[in-house]
Amino acid sequence: MGTAEQVNQYTRIQPYIEIMDSTLRDGEQTNGVSFLPHEKLMIARMLLRDLNVDRIEVASARVSEGEKEAVRMICRYAHQMGMLDRVEVLGFVDDGKSVEWVKSAGCQTLNLLAKGSLRHCREQLGKTPEAHIADIKATLRQAHDEGIGVNLYLEDWSSGMQDSPQYVYQLMDALVDTPVRRFMLPDTLGIMNPLQVIEFFRKMLRRYPDTHFDFHAHNDYDLAVSNSLAAALSGARGLHVTVNGLGERCGNAPLSSVQVILKDQFHAKTGIREDRLNDISRLVESYSGISIAPNQPIIGDNVFTQVAGVHADGDNKAGLYQNALVPERFGRKREYALGKTSGKANIARNLQELGLELTPEQTQRVTKRITELGDRKEVVTQDDLPFIVSDVLKHDVAEDKVRLVSYQVSLAYGLKPLANVKVEVDGMQYEGHSSGDGQYDAFVKAMRKIYKEYLDRTFPLLENYAVSIPPGGRTDALVQTVITWRRDDGRLLRTRGLDADQTEAAIKATIKMLNIIEAQ
Numbered sequence: 001m002g003t004a005e006q007v008n009q010y011t012r013i014q015p016y017i018e019i020m021d022s023t024l025r026d027g028e029q030t031n032g033v034s035f036l037p038h039e040k041l042m043i044a045r046m047l048l049r050d051l052n053v054d055r056i057e058v059a060s061a062r063v064s065e066g067e068k069e070a071v072r073m074i075c076r077y078a079h080q081m082g083m084l085d086r087v088e089v090l091g092f093v094d095d096g097k098s099v100e101w102v103k104s105a106g107c108q109t110l111n112l113l114a115k116g117s118l119r120h121c122r123e124q125l126g127k128t129p130e131a132h133i134a135d136i137k138a139t140l141r142q143a144h145d146e147g148i149g150v151n152l153y154l155e156d157w158s159s160g161m162q163d164s165p166q167y168v169y170q171l172m173d174a175l176v177d178t179p180v181r182r183f184m185l186p187d188t189l190g191i192m193n194p195l196q197v198i199e200f201f202r203k204m205l206r207r208y209p210d211t212h213f214d215f216h217a218h219n220d221y222d223l224a225v226s227n228s229l230a231a232a233l234s235g236a237r238g239l240h241v242t243v244n245g246l247g248e249r250c251g252n253a254p255l256s257s258v259q260v261i262l263k264d265q266f267h268a269k270t271g272i273r274e275d276r277l278n279d280i281s282r283l284v285e286s287y288s289g290i291s292i293a294p295n296q297p298i299i300g301d302n303v304f305t306q307v308a309g310v311h312a313d314g315d316n317k318a319g320l321y322q323n324a325l326v327p328e329r330f331g332r333k334r335e336y337a338l339g340k341t342s343g344k345a346n347i348a349r350n351l352q353e354l355g356l357e358l359t360p361e362q363t364q365r366v367t368k369r370i371t372e373l374g375d376r377k378e379v380v381t382q383d384d385l386p387f388i389v390s391d392v393l394k395h396d397v398a399e400d401k402v403r404l405v406s407y408q409v410s411l412a413y414g415l416k417p418l419a420n421v422k423v424e425v426d427g428m429q430y431e432g433h434s435s436g437d438g439q440y441d442a443f444v445k446a447m448r449k450i451y452k453e454y455l456d457r458t459f460p461l462l463e464n465y466a467v468s469i470p471p472g473g474r475t476d477a478l479v480q481t482v483i484t485w486r487r488d489d490g491r492l493l494r495t496r497g498l499d500a501d502q503t504e505a506a507i508k509a510t511i512k513m514l515n516i517i518e519a520q
Contacts (some may be wrong), residue, residue, distance in 0.1 A: 017262060018238035018355045020214060021047050021255060023284060025090055030290060037070035038049030041288040043243075045075045046283060048083050050276045052139070053255075058113060061091040061098040066106050075106035076387075085109055088151065093135045096142040111184065112139060114171070116154025118164035129167055133174045141180055151182040153216070158187040161200040161290045171499035172208060182212045182238065186229060190250060191255070194230035201234035214238035214333075217253045218375055219245065224253035229261055232268060236385040243284040244292055245298065256281065256298040256330075264324050275331040298325065304332055350384070365392050373478070373500070388478070388498060401518035404503060404511050409439040409503060421446040425518075430454045440506045447510065460485040460513065463492060479506040485513050 115121040215231035217224035245254035262268040283301040304327040385503025405422040416435040419442035432450040437441030463482035497508030
């Protein structure tokens with residue numbers, strides 16, 4: 001049977017898919033990630049209240065007192081909001097210790113970790129299947145006596161279905177009629193592919209047709225999202241995710257990707273409020289210290305940024321380069337990058353958003369300047385644009401009477417900065433060199449020498465020097481330098497320069513000033 005026929009034959013997607021977020025438990029198993037109790041509370045609040053996930057798994061039992069305090073804080077909040085039944089804690093088959101821990105933390109739901117493969121049962125626990133089943137049932141009775149609901153993980157279920165399916169069935173046969181609310185089927189080692197997920201879910205649902213199965217994917221082969229969708233298509237009622245795909249080794253299925261594919265590709269229903277996906281991703285990024293890749297679908301910095309000018313042109317005419325993943329859906333907005341490949345269409349879109357109206361000739365000059373900057377700076381942001389427009393249009397003079405031919409400035413620890421300058425004035429070239437208290441100071445002193453020794457002219461005095469950076473605080477942000485000069489007659493002249501390098505920006509402002517004086 002062909003792949004397409006196999007998928008179609010066994011497709012039985014549920015009308016509603018539960019989303020269980022495990023960022024605070026499995027996500028915290030990411031190497032180097034450890035959330036403080038108040039950070040866990042902030043993430044839990046946003047997941048439950050703002051994002052509206054169905055359930056959250058917030059901790060592992062018996063880890064530490066700090067972990068218990070975090071669970072208490074979350075459970076107190078959830079109880080106040082009438083959401084306590086949506087908070088879950090991972091626990092173990094350990095003679096009731098996890099049950100007591102969960103109860104003392106104020107939680108009402110235990111996600112009990114059982115062994116879903118014969119290899120794990122025998123080699124990790126050192127027990128027979130019958131003994132393990134007896135221990136699980138004892139824990140279920142203890143939880144019931146304490147008023148704790150139980151969902152059951154079959155850890156390493158994917159290996160179990162590959163290597164020891166009869167063990168999986170033996171476990172399920174013994175437990176399917178117990179009060180377990182959900183049987184949660186993990187691909188613990190991330191070894192499955194979508195066709196295997198479909199095959200194994202088909203087998204499980206044939207034997208246990210009325211059972212609630214969740215699927216818990218890991219991303220070792222970069223198949224966590226695909227496998228989660230295969231599970232949903234095959235009858236899984238719940239999927240486990242983490243914010244930003246956090247998790248052990250290669251992580252888990254990312255919440256944002258699973259959500260949009262479920263909705264757009266398969267018309268499945270969830271309770272997720274998509275306009276808060278970006279907010280929760282940024283919060284978790286901040287607390288975890290794990291940066292989101294700029295090209296990560298839905299939540300990456302670049303995913304709603306058009307770079308090529310032809311794309312902006314197509315969007316201007318008919319939205320030709322847009323799909324169902326419109327940024328407003330996720331609380332974001334589409335941007336048109338400014339750089340050497342952006343072209344006039346991108347720049348026109350950005351100018352329009354800023355409310356700036358330029359003539360075609362002015363737009364062309366701004367485009368040329370952005371292209372030049374793009375050769376030196378990877379990204380020119382919209383915040384940079386007003387600075388660029390000012391730089392290009394503020395002093396509308398032909399910069400050809402004074403031209404900087406070349407310069408070299410050096411900076412060494414323990415030595416004064418040096419500058420060597422070659423400049424062309426009215427077609428004649430002159431050279432000068434000097435030291436100074438800074439790189440720009442050395443440059444200006446070299447220029448003063450040229451004007452005094454070769455041109456017999458007075459170089460204007462620097463009255464004020466101001467540096468500003470467009471918002472954002474990036475290390476590669478453009479720098480605007482505004483310099484106020486005092487001329488011989490006492491009049492003030494203000495010029496500005498813009499560049500990714502502060503010294504270069506100041507030098508550009510200086511050359512502009514000299515050209516204005518020459519033109520006058």
